[in-house]
Amino acid sequence: MALYSFTIHELQKKIESGEFSSSELTRSVISRIDEVEERVHSYIRLLKEEALTAAELADENIKAGKIRPLTGIPIALKDIVCTKGIPTTCGSRILQNFVPPYDATVVEKLKAAGAVFIGKANMDEFAMGSSTETSAFGPTRNPWDLERIPGGSSGGSATAVAADECIASIGSDTGGSIRQPAALCGVVGLKPTYGRVSRFGLIAFASSLDQIGPFTKDVEDCSIMMNVLAGYDPKDSTSVNAEVPDYRKFLNRDLRGWKIGIPKEYFIDGIDPEVSEALARAMEVVKNCGGECVNITLPHTEYSVAVYYIIAPAEASSNLARYDGVRYGFRTADVRDLTDMYKKSRMQGFGSEVKRRIMIGTYALSAGYYDAYYGKASQVRALIRKDYDDAFQKCDIILTPTTPTPAFKIGEKTEDPLQMYLSDIFTISANLAGIPGLSIPCGFTASGLPIGMQFLAGHFEEGKLLQAASAYEKNAAIEKRRPNL
């Protein structure tokens, strides 16, 4: 078995016992990248040299007995988290040459945990997209079918794990950008509670929705990553100073006494029949784990896409104002005056989806429209949050499909933004409510595409997500498959 195909928890033992070194593991991952990257395009930037140096250092530490949770493990970072001295583009031409003089807090934490960074993963420009097609550096392809999209916006982070181009990766999720690509690529992806993981150094898309989380090969790895990532950060006022449990303790338990909420609004016409069937099978597995499925309602679900596509662009229109060509990033060469410099730099530096959202957001915040759009959307957002508060009075956890369909074809929805936006229909409301959500593989279509399902829990109940997912993973006995690359 190739070294790159192991999980973190398997590698921890093998590296510690000296079965092989981090350098050997890292070389194995690099050789895998050399083999498949051209076809998948998970990365905007590879860090092979840096990774090998870090792996050597890890090997010295291992020899010295200094072993931390991720010592010597090759990890990919979505190119939205700032890395000191390493270009961070956010998938945009406007930041093509931007080199941050600081590390994101999650990068510091991963470094402190011993991780080896193998590359900066591809993504939709400024995380705006559901297919990784809006990247200024070309699309990423789904390892399970290279004609199809991997999902987005953290598409590169998902494919890097699915195609074994890293052991685990970091993504960010504003409306489903971790869970949706995790589902479409057949890996585990977790969006933590808003405030659970520091956003410092995460290039902002929509500040009240963005959250960093892991992609992993299985649930246990997800808990290991969460142990590293979670926690209060004084540099992020919106991070919450709440106790972080050891997430591993939620593994390998059953679900006896648990009520699993099945929201009727998520099981609707238009869902791909193979997805529906997979979910039906999953409910049986959950019952076998001791859980009881109960019908619940989340009555404001139908408004979530509309609310999201006001609030997220509104915040984005302001967050992206700093890319003005004055201090860093792309500046157009030939300008007449200041206004001309602003207009041309932004016109040429941003792609069309980003510009579309800046315009939507600017409009929604404009004098005379604020109350009707941003104001109203904020009110409905509060109702969506209340839906979940009410629901979690009746159940411990909620189970839904992650996406209505498996991965679609590249180019299929690029001309129809509304269809593209609807691919996030099941993931968006968790961001609006600030609750955590986890996507876990639950089978394959007849044509061999992965299907994912989503668990949702109350604020700071990531432990429940991991407990349910771990129990499901153990009992479902989903066939272990690898993409045929």
Add this chain to the structure above:
Amino acid sequence: MEFETVIGLEVHAQLLTETKIFCGCSTKFGGAPNSHTCPVCLGMPGVLPVLNKKVVEYAMKMALATNCTINPFNRFARKNYFYPDLPKGYQISQYAYPLAEHGHILIESDGQPKKIGITRIHMEEDAGKLIHDENNPSSYVDLNRAGVPLIEIVGEPDIRSPEEAAEYLKRLHEILVYLEICDGNMEEGSFRCDANVSIRPMGKQEFGTRTELKNMNSFRNVQRALEYEVKRQQYLVENGQQIVQETRLWDDAQGVTNAMRSKEEAHDYRYFPDPDLVPVTVDEAWIEQIRSDMPELPLAKRERFVREFAIPTYDAGVLTAEKPLAEYYEEVVKLCGKPKQASNWVMGDLLRFLKEERRDIRQCPVSAKSLAEMILLIENGTISGKMAKDIIDEMYQTGKTPDTVIAEKGLVQITDEGELAKTIAAIIEGNPKQLADYRAGKEKLFGFFVGQVMKATQGKANPQLVNDLLKKNLAGS
């Protein structure tokens, strides 16, 4: 037609915190361009603001000092616009949920106290500065000031004349400096003012169309700009022309205001709550803690000086205009127990010296202790008031104590009756003609004899004693 002037002022005051409002950079004025910056105040991607609690506390002090109600729920909002001195493309300010509202201060207008309302006080960050190169068509951006904390104090349109406007500004300035939350330096921009001004026919309730004035960097300029603008508006109305709602810049050199931008060109700032900052809640306990830490304010100090020291209101006003001066004066009074004399010396001689050299009381070479000692030396007759005039001059020049100056110059007053009597006798003897004339009724000659005695004693004779002895001796016995 008689017009009434309506003015409302917006004041921006830089707070004297050590560090900026949302990062740990220094707030010090000056410094090489961009030396007081970090990724946060440079608006780099992915960085986040963290509120400096001191800013809230300083702003709360101003809110309490201006009788505002402090709101328990505070939120920061983003004010969106593009300008190269604004690194994030938005300014973090407060909008729908400001720190404090519904306050007022008292000013004096035509000798009467008058209440001027404070609409609101809110916290925000300052922008950077552009430096233009005259030899080169380029501009440089210095972001040292970006993120320096400000409070904006929005006043009600209660002001009815340019003089009242200047008075209001002086009172606000005085309070800010007294609270030690702002250095009040108008030239460096620590205290800035914009004015909204309109006129209306006397007795009318509705406001006229207003203009907003900017770029006035002294109290005097605020008054001059407003005087000009009121005249300009009157001229327009009297000549049947329309006043345009617009922003106008004061041109100090020309003494005029010029249109900068009209209402139509005004920005739409697209304010919305800043999602990077959590709401700030202010509870009663916090307010009480700030209140208990408040210094005595200028108005209260003024009233107390009048009451405790029995000095005129005018004197109390001069002495409390700056807190260090008031403290100096109180220290002198405490040490000598002579409030009236202390006020005469401080207001008369010391302030004149200081003004000539553009110094402030903190740089005064005469310590409060020395001045108090000098006053006591006059009181116990060691020196005369006239001698003291020279002594304080010397003390100011050299920083020496009165005892040292007196000893060095041999200035001790002659109060020995026997010694003085001998001198007087000799003078009377040496001037028989004047004596005869005096005794014949030419009483004006008394001054001649006083002068002779003073000359003989080099001015050291106690004047009262000289008077008494001369009267007795000249009358003859």
